[in-house]
Amino acid sequence: ELERAATIPTDAKLTFRQAAERYRIEVIPTKAEGTRKANLRELDTLLKFFDDPPGPLDAIRPTHVFNFLQWRRAAPVSANREKSLLSHLWNWCRKKGYTDLPNPCAGVNRNREDGRDVYVEDDVLQRVYDAADQVLKDAMDLAYLTGQRPADVRELDRRNIKDGVLVLRQSKTKMQMRIAITGELKVLIDRLLSRKRPDDAPISTRLLLGEDWLPIGKDALRYRFDRARERAGIPKDQFQFRDLRAKAGTDKADSAGDIRKAQQQLGHQSVTTTEIYVRKRRGALTSPTK
Numbered sequence: 001e002l003e004r005a006a007t008i009p010t011d012a013k014l015t016f017r018q019a020a021e022r023y024r025i026e027v028i029p030t031k032a033e034g035t036r037k038a039n040l041r042e043l044d045t046l047l048k049f050f051d052d053p054p055g056p057l058d059a060i061r062p063t064h065v066f067n068f069l070q071w072r073r074a075a076p077v078s079a080n081r082e083k084s085l086l087s088h089l090w091n092w093c094r095k096k097g098y099t100d101l102p103n104p105c106a107g108v109n110r111n112r113e114d115g116r117d118v119y120v121e122d123d124v125l126q127r128v129y130d131a132a133d134q135v136l137k138d139a140m141d142l143a144y145l146t147g148q149r150p151a152d153v154r155e156l157d158r159r160n161i162k163d164g165v166l167v168l169r170q171s172k173t174k175m176q177m178r179i180a181i182t183g184e185l186k187v188l189i190d191r192l193l194s195r196k197r198p199d200d201a202p203i204s205t206r207l208l209l210g211e212d213w214l215p216i217g218k219d220a221l222r223y224r225f226d227r228a229r230e231r232a233g234i235p236k237d238q239f240q241f242r243d244l245r246a247k248a249g250t251d252k253a254d255s256a257g258d259i260r261k262a263q264q265q266l267g268h269q270s271v272t273t274t275e276i277y278v279r280k281r282r283g284a285l286t287s288p289t290k
Contacts, residue, residue: 013056013058014056014099015056015057016055016057016060017050018057019057019093019098020046020047020051022096022098023043023089024040024043027092032151032171033171034151038081042078042081042082043085043089045078045082046086050068057098058099058101062105062106062108065083066108068082068083068086069083069111073111076112076113077111077113080110080111080113083110086105087103087105090104116243116246118239118240118243118246118281119243119246119247119250119281119282120238120239120247124239125239125244125247127232127234128232129228131229132224132225132228133224135208135209135211135216136221136224138188138192138207138208139153139216139221140244141184141188143241143248144244144247144248145188146179146248146265147245147266148168148170148245149171149245150218150241150245152168152170152172153208154206154208154215154218154221155168155171155206156207156208158193158206159205161189164180164181165178165179166179166180166189173269175267177267189207192208193207195209197213198213202214222241248265248266249262249265249266249277250281252265253274253278259271260274262278
């Protein structure tokens with residue numbers, strides 16, 4: 001039977017729950033929306049282990065973190081995210097003076113993650129695109145042409161357009177981006193900006209709007225995409241909306257012959273990240289020996 005939080009002594013001052021609740025109130029609200037939602041779920045899972053029964057923060061050791069990963073072995077990827085949150089929480093507690101002990105996550109290996117390695121071929125993209133409604137087509141075009149994450153694509157706004165450039169700050173990494181509005185992207189944005197809004201329709205400056213002239217939300221976009229993919233007869237594991245970003249980076253690297261162009265478009269801080277991101281999806285393009 002796994003050694004759980006019950007093995008932790010009870011003579012420390014601050015309990016894990018008390019530290020976690022302070023983190024929930026003070027830190028999580030400062031993060032991006034998607035990260036906030038994920039962190040709240042992850043924190044609840046951590047509490048199920050480290051607060052059952054309640055245990056002191058200062059008594060948590062690497063062996064307990066290892067046992068937690070074993071306890072969550074049915075969901076190894078989620079367990080990695082939860083361990084990362086625990087590590088961040090611990091470092092925050094050290095800065096706040098709640099503990100002066102080393103981070104118990106240090107030296108505890110994460111679960112192996114293979115990651116997503118799907119490259120969406122042009123014919124697969126076209127089949128889903130043909131089955132999509134106009135709102136989804138606009139979203140797919142904007143995601144592919146900009147190479148940005150779905151959350152950032154949904155947030156694109158008229159106010160992001162400055163002197164022929166799309167200016168944005170990536171919500172996940174806070175990376176500042178400037179994308180020239182030229183070529184097919186210019187055609188798309190010009191069309192989106194030229195739509196005639198009925199006098200009685202809501203006013204919004206977002207680029208992606210539904211038939212009701214309201215901004216498209218995460219769930220609504222996923223629903224539209226899932227329906228189009230189903231109509232196209234494409235399995236879910238072969239094409240997800242987020243794959244458009246990887247396809248954009250891969251296609252950019254191939255067409256430009258320079259992976260640094262893809263790095264700039266995707267907003268990666270390191271070209272190494274882009275190399276892994278691109279080559280894992282499609283493989284490096286090379287030439288024969290002779």
